[in-house]
Amino acid sequence: MSEIQPSKWLKWICSSKNLDELCENYDRWAITYETDVGGVWEPVPLAAALMLAEYIDDKQCAILDAGAGTGLVGVALAELGFKQIIAIDISSSMLAKAVAKGVYSSSLCCSIGDRLFRNLKRVSGIIAAGVFAEAHAGAAELLALSEKIIDEGVLVFTARQSFLPQLQEVVNRPEWSPINSKAMPIYDDPMHLLAYRIKKTTES
Numbered sequence: 220m221s222e223i224q225p226s227k228w229l230k231w232i233c234s235s236k237n238l239d240e241l242c243e244n245y246d247r248w249a250i251t252y253e254t255d256v257g258g259v260w261e262p263v264p265l266a267a268a269l270m271l272a273e274y275i276d277d278k279q280c281a282i283l284d285a286g287a288g289t290g291l292v293g294v295a296l297a298e299l300g301f302k303q304i305i306a307i308d309i310s311s312s313m314l315a316k317a318v319a320k321g322v323y324s325s326s327l328c329c330s331i332g333d334r335l336f337r338n339l340k341r342v343s344g345i346i347a348a349g350v351f352a353e354a355h356a357g358a359a360e361l362l363a364l365s366e367k368i369i370d371e372g373v374l375v376f377t378a379r380q381s382f383l384p385q386l387q388e389v390v391n392r393p394e395w396s397p398i399n400s401k402a403m404p405i406y407d408d409p410m411h412l413l414a415y416r417i418k419k420t421t422e423s
């Protein structure tokens with residue numbers, strides 16, 4: 220996939236027909252992913268980690284990097300001093316790259332919301348960068364992530380402007396409080412970086 224324009228690889232990966240095909244495509248892409256996304260995507264993982272760090276002082280607490288990919292968010296979190304970073308991803312090849320970075324305390328190959336995911340413990344913070352998009356993850360997965368957060372924990376995620384309406388119903392829930400947002404003018408469809416504090420109700 221190298222030497223392909225960002226708009227092309229974005230279109231290619233987002234046209235995967237289902238999660239199995241998405242997983243196969245990421246498995247194939249793992250070797251050149253960082254080179255391919257490099258220039259345009261580079262500021263996003265760091266911006267996401269910095270946003271989370273604004274609200275979580277305790278660097279020993281558990282942070283979940285959901286859709287960790289090759290580990291760019293994990294590296295940024297580790298540079299900010301976080302010690303307990305958990306990586307999950309559906310693609311074993313992407314996850315292997317992430318694990319090789321040596322910054323994660325544990326990793327799990329799973330899909331957000333599946334049986335393995337449901338066994339994960341709750342964490343203080345979650346980052347999902349580049350995960351909420353066509354053919355990747357949507358409202359059900361966003362809700363599943365919020366269920367893995369402790370009371371008053373923080374969830375940071377990205378979504379392109381055109382995808383935000385699909386997540387609106389979840390983020391409008393009373394337990395969700397918006398605490399930060401940043402629009403990043405990458406791609407023709409701007410990328411939004413959003414942070415929410417999640418309050419737990421007695422049932423959740």
Ligand SMILES: C[S@@+](CC[C@H](N)C(=O)[O-])C[C@H]1O[C@@H](n2cnc3c(N)ncnc32)[C@H](O)[C@@H]1O
Binds near residue numbers: 264286309331356360
């Ligand atoms: C665009 S990459 C972003 C990787 C990394 N977060 C970054 O910022 O470079 C999206 C990653 O999310 C993973 N992914 C997509 N949908 C997923 C899902 N439903 N559950 C778990 N992982 C998913 C893909 O396998 C891929 O590694």
